[in-house]
Amino acid sequence: MIEIIKEKEGWDDFVSTFDHSDFYHTFDYHMIAKGDGRPVLLKYSHEDTRIGLPLLIRNIPNTPFFDATSVYGYPGPLCQNIPVDFNSQHYSKALLEYFSDHNIISVFSRLNPFMQQQHKVLEKIGSVEKKGVVVSIDLKKNIGQQRKEFGRRLKGQLNKIRRHCYVQKAFNDDEFQDFNKLYRENMDRVNAKPRYYFDDHYFNVLTKSNSFHTETLLAKHQDTGETIGAGMFIYKNSVIHYHLSGTRGDSLPLMPIKLLIDDMRIKATERGLSYFNLGGGLSGANDTLLQFKSSFSKNMVDFYVWKLIVDPNVYQKMIAECKEPTNANFFPPYRYKSEYYYTK
Numbered sequence: 146m147i148e149i150i151k152e153k154e155g156w157d158d159f160v161s162t163f164d165h166s167d168f169y170h171t172f173d174y175h176m177i178a179k180g181d182g183r184p185v186l187l188k189y190s191h192e193d194t195r196i197g198l199p200l201l202i203r204n205i206p207n208t209p210f211f212d213a214t215s216v217y218g219y220p221g222p223l224c225q226n227i228p229v230d231f232n233s234q235h236y237s238k239a240l241l242e243y244f245s246d247h248n249i250i251s252v253f254s255r256l257n258p259f260m261q262q263q264h265k266v267l268e269k270i271g272s273v274e275k276k277g278v279v280v281s282i283d284l285k286k287n288i289g290q291q292r293k294e295f296g297r298r299l300k301g302q303l304n305k306i307r308r309h310c311y312v313q314k315a316f317n318d319d320e321f322q323d324f325n326k327l328y329r330e331n332m333d334r335v336n337a338k339p340r341y342y343f344d345d346h347y348f349n350v351l352t353k354s355n356s357f358h359t360e361t362l363l364a365k366h367q368d369t370g371e372t373i374g375a376g377m378f379i380y381k382n383s384v385i386h387y388h389l390s391g392t393r394g395d396s397l398p399l400m401p402i403k404l405l406i407d408d409m410r411i412k413a414t415e416r417g418l419s420y421f422n423l424g425g426g427l428s429g430a431n432d433t434l435l436q437f438k439s440s441f442s443k444n445m446v447d448f449y450v451w452k453l454i455v456d457p458n459v460y461q462k463m464i465a466e467c468k469e470p471t472n473a474n475f476f477p478p479y480r481y482k483s484e485y486y487y488t489k
Contacts, residue, residue, distance in 0.1 A: 147243040150186040157356060159188055159197055160223065167257055168357035168381040169220040170199055177350045178216040180340070187243065191235055196266060197223035198240075202249065205479075210459060212477060213244075213252040217340075219386075219422075221256035221263040221451065237270045244455040251460055251477045252453040258446040259384050259420055271453030277430065278445040280438040282421040284385075284414045291410065296440035299403065306364075306404040310373065315361035321352060324361050324375035327391030334394065351388075357381040359388075362408060364401035374401030378409045383419035385409070387438075406441060422446075452476050 150156050156172040168174055175184035182201025189196040199220055200213040256263050258279050267273055315321050325348055332341055351359050357379055364374035373396035377389045390402050413421055426435035454460050467479040475481045
């Protein structure tokens with residue numbers, strides 16, 4: 146049986162019972178990353194097994210139907226007491242009954258690269274597909290060993306950056322505005338899509354939520370004290386994520402973000418965290434962004450997504466009747482032009 150959780154108290158209470166959860170699973174993050182979706186947490190219990198699947202339910206315009214997606218990032222289901230011989234049949238039946246009863250015709254979720262039991266739970270329900278890799282620094286290794294695994298050029302670059310910059314944690318509103326300004330400047334420079342722009346409320350929740358820890362670091366120029374780079378890092382439990390960053394245009398050659406990542410790497414290791422997720426390339430591609438991140442570590446972790454077609458007949462009808470361009474590489478194809486569509 147599926148129990149639907151929609152309110153913060155019940156959501157937070159349920160998430161807190163799992164040994165392994167990420168900030169992408171929290172109610173606060175869902176409320177600021179929901180786009181045009183309605184956040185729900187699907188609670189499943191059977192004997193000792195418990196699964197929590199967070200989703201965003203979206204209306205398909207001009208129809209009585211809905212589909213579901215995940216927040217941007219790395220959520221997927223929370224899993225507890227999944228036996229070695231786990232049989233997904235009972236869970237599958239409960240999920241499909243919920244989706245059918247609520248006219249949900251398709252479901253998509255990005256999975257968490259650091260929660261391997263998600264595959265066992267979902268692999269026989271729809272399809273689990275590899276989309277690319279993310280770069281991970283193993284924080285269980287000592288700080289010196291981590292640095293030995295840096296790319297050769299990175300070590301020299303960091304030495305140069307440290308001669309020109311120092312790192313300061315953002316504390317007050319003016320300093321957080323420095324981050325916001327540089328992040329938006331960065332999005333303008335790369336001609337980012339609208340979904341990558343966030344309002345002040347988004348940043349306020351990230352920095353003030355009690356459900357996870359957010360640290361915003363600023364790279365300050367040694368001579369002027371001006372902020373030339375900023376990065377936001379978030380963790381809950383043992384994995385810290387490089388979330389957002391920005392660099393002042395005239396300081397791009399100095400690459401201050403590399404200094405911020407390195408500084409956060411050291412802090413996270415000292416705090417006893419296990420992994421530092423730098424993320425991957427754009428939409429999972431092997432691009433310059435991935436190359437930038439891989440200079441810190443050659444440890445690549447596979448990243449997967451989950452897709453489920455609940456009602457094939459209605460699903461195909463939505464594609465056939467879609468008045469906008471579709472793309473078979475997107476899921477679901479009829480969401481290809483959606484402002485809140487998160488991944489290929």
